[in-house]
Amino acid sequence: MERTVRVRFAPSPTGPLHIGGVRTALYNYLFARQHGGQMILRIEDTDQTRFVPGAEQYIIEALTWLGIEFDEGVHVGGNYGPYRQSDRKPMYRQYAEQLIADGHAYYAFDRPEELEAKRKEYEALKQTFQYDCHTRSTMCNSLTLSDDEVQRRIKSGEPYVVRFKFPADTLITVHDLIRGDVTMNSNLLDDKVLFKSDGMPTYHLANIVDDHTMEVSHVIRGEEWLPSAPLHVMLYRAFGWEDTMPQFAHLPLLLKPEGNGKLSKRDGDRLGFPVFPLDWQDPKTGEMSSGYRERGYLPQAVVNMLALLGWNPGTEQEILSMEELIKLFSIEHISKSGAKFNVEKARWFNHEYIQMMPNEELANLFMPQLQAHGIQADMDYVVKVCGLMKERISFPTELWDHTAYFFQAPTSYDEAAVRKRWKPGMTTHMAHMIELLQTLPFEYDVLHHAILDDYIAANGYNTGQIMNSFRLALVGETKGPDLLTLVMLLGKDETTTRLQRAIDTIGERSDN
Numbered sequence: 001m002e003r004t005v006r007v008r009f010a011p012s013p014t015g016p017l018h019i020g021g022v023r024t025a026l027y028n029y030l031f032a033r034q035h036g037g038q039m040i041l042r043i044e045d046t047d048q049t050r051f052v053p054g055a056e057q058y059i060i061e062a063l064t065w066l067g068i069e070f071d072e073g074v075h076v077g078g079n080y081g082p083y084r085q086s087d088r089k090p091m092y093r094q095y096a097e098q099l100i101a102d103g104h105a106y107y108a109f110d111r112p113e114e115l116e117a118k119r120k121e122y123e124a125l126k127q128t129f130q131y132d133c134h135t136r137s138t139m140c141n142s143l144t145l146s147d148d149e150v151q152r153r154i155k156s157g158e159p160y161v162v163r164f165k166f167p168a169d170t171l172i173t174v175h176d177l178i179r180g181d182v183t184m185n186s187n188l189l190d191d192k193v194l195f196k197s198d199g200m201p202t203y204h205l206a207n208i209v210d211d212h213t214m215e216v217s218h219v220i221r222g223e224e225w226l227p228s229a230p231l232h233v234m235l236y237r238a239f240g241w242e243d244t245m246p247q248f249a250h251l252p253l254l255l256k257p258e259g260n261g262k263l264s265k266r267d268g269d270r271l272g273f274p275v276f277p278l279d280w281q282d283p284k285t286g287e288m289s290s291g292y293r294e295r296g297y298l299p300q301a302v303v304n305m306l307a308l309l310g311w312n313p314g315t316e317q318e319i320l321s322m323e324e325l326i327k328l329f330s331i332e333h334i335s336k337s338g339a340k341f342n343v344e345k346a347r348w349f350n351h352e353y354i355q356m357m358p359n360e361e362l363a364n365l366f367m368p369q370l371q372a373h374g375i376q377a378d379m380d381y382v383v384k385v386c387g388l389m390k391e392r393i394s395f396p397t398e399l400w401d402h403t404a405y406f407f408q409a410p411t412s413y414d415e416a417a418v419r420k421r422w423k424p425g426m427t428t429h430m431a432h433m434i435e436l437l438q439t440l441p442f443e444y445d446v447l448h449h450a451i452l453d454d455y456i457a458a459n460g461y462n463t464g465q466i467m468n469s470f471r472l473a474l475v476g477e478t479k480g481p482d483l484l485t486l487v488m489l490l491g492k493d494e495t496t497t498r499l500q501r502a503i504d505t506i507g508e509r510s511d512n
């Protein structure tokens with residue numbers, strides 16, 4: 001029988017969620033939705049020393065912003081909870097004890113200073129100490145101590161850990177949906193700590209117990225967990241859960257733009273792009289990290305960009321909505337090699353999504369910027385300005401720089417442009433423009449004909465000089481959209497006022 005698809009995103013709340021983690025969550029989500037399965041958010045906080053307040057909230061807020069929804073999890077509940085490992089603490093001990101009883105794990109009493117001494121001893125021989133099938137018989141654990149002694153130590157409250165007992169000389173194969181079979185020799189693997197005497201499991205034990213009890217069918221996670229996968233496979237085997245073991249897919253790394261090494265916050269700072277979804281302030285150091293949201297990225301653009309970093313739909317299509325991604329996603333099309341982050345591409349996606357955005361929505365984003373500049377504008381007008389100017393921007397935050405003159409008349413005029421365009425006689429030409437505006441019907445075609453054909457062409461005037469001077473009067477510089485479109489938007493009164501002000505301010509320039 002086909003198994004119900006159940007996947008989980010299982011972050012540790014140790015700080016802001018890296019964009020690579022967001023991609024992991026996204027791929028899980030796409031996979032779950034495509035198969036009509038469930039998506040779980042589990043918080044893996046067994047390592048209390050790395051716990052950072054606010055991180056869990058941040059993760060939830062970031063994924064909600066991006067439209068990555070969960071069917072079960074810390075914030076939405078579900079039938080397999082609790083979904084925070086610290087809240088599941090009481091249930092892990094029995095599993096550690098089961099492994100010990102079955103001979104798959106053992107108590108180890110080695111004190112930190114003893115382990116340190118061992119490490120030093122090996123270092124002196126230019127070797128690395130590993131607690132494994134070769135060395136465990138020389139250490140202080142339930143394999144070397146008598147049962148009575150082990151019981152005595154536990155009863156007297158001596159600290160211990162429970163370690164996994166890797167069998168010697170065993171080939172362990174992890175079947176990975178992206179990489180195929182990955183085989184490791186158990187002799188190379190260390191007997192990882194699974195449980196500590198304070199009752200807390202480590203990541204490895206909690207992760208396997210939870211994936212099993214939450215009936216997770218597929219583990220889709222970052223490549224950095226591939227080295228742990230042989231231990232995980234062995235744990236499923238030791239528990240007798242191998243026939244319901246999830247299938248594994250280890251995602252390639254997100255690389256620096258240059259391609260050498262993992263994308264880090266430092267790369268983002270260096271090249272001016274965020275590596276986190278939302279702004280974050282470290283509660284201990286106060287250090288700020290910038291986020292995609294606050295930089296003006298649209299969630300759909302971030303999702304589209306991330307989906308294509310390490311996966312492709314098998315076609316050249318680049319603009320893909322969440323619905324299309326859900327339809328097209330396939331683990332077979334995830335690449336084995338790392339995906340280089342591309343800042344230009346990120347901006348390009350945002351630009352494309354701004355073009356697709358309804359002008360009303362863009363205007364809503366623009367309103368607070370206008371208010372911050374002390375401008376009370378009419379919504380209809382702002383919508384029109386957005387529609388006209390959005391092709392020039394990649395971020396809503398760039399709107400003001402490109403459109404300020406739609407909302408406030410220029411107070412100065414670009415001197416180089418004045419010198420180049422405002423030739424003697426220009427005040428007369430501009431006065432004529434005012435006259436045309438005041439006497440003719442205020443319509444694009446009428447004005448176009450009257451200015452360009454009847455006035456400029458018929459008299460043999462220089463089109464560039466007159467039109468650019470007109471533009472200078474309206475904008476203050478020689479930039480902006482089609483001139484008469486701008487005139488239509490500004491309206492008759494505002495246009496004539498600006499023309500008159502330019503005439504008065506620049507005056508007759510006989511020096512040009």
Ligand code: GLU
Pocket residue numbers: 010011012044203207219220221222225
């Ligand atoms: N807690 C692990 C992390 O922070 C989860 C790894 C896994 O998905 O198994 O990435």
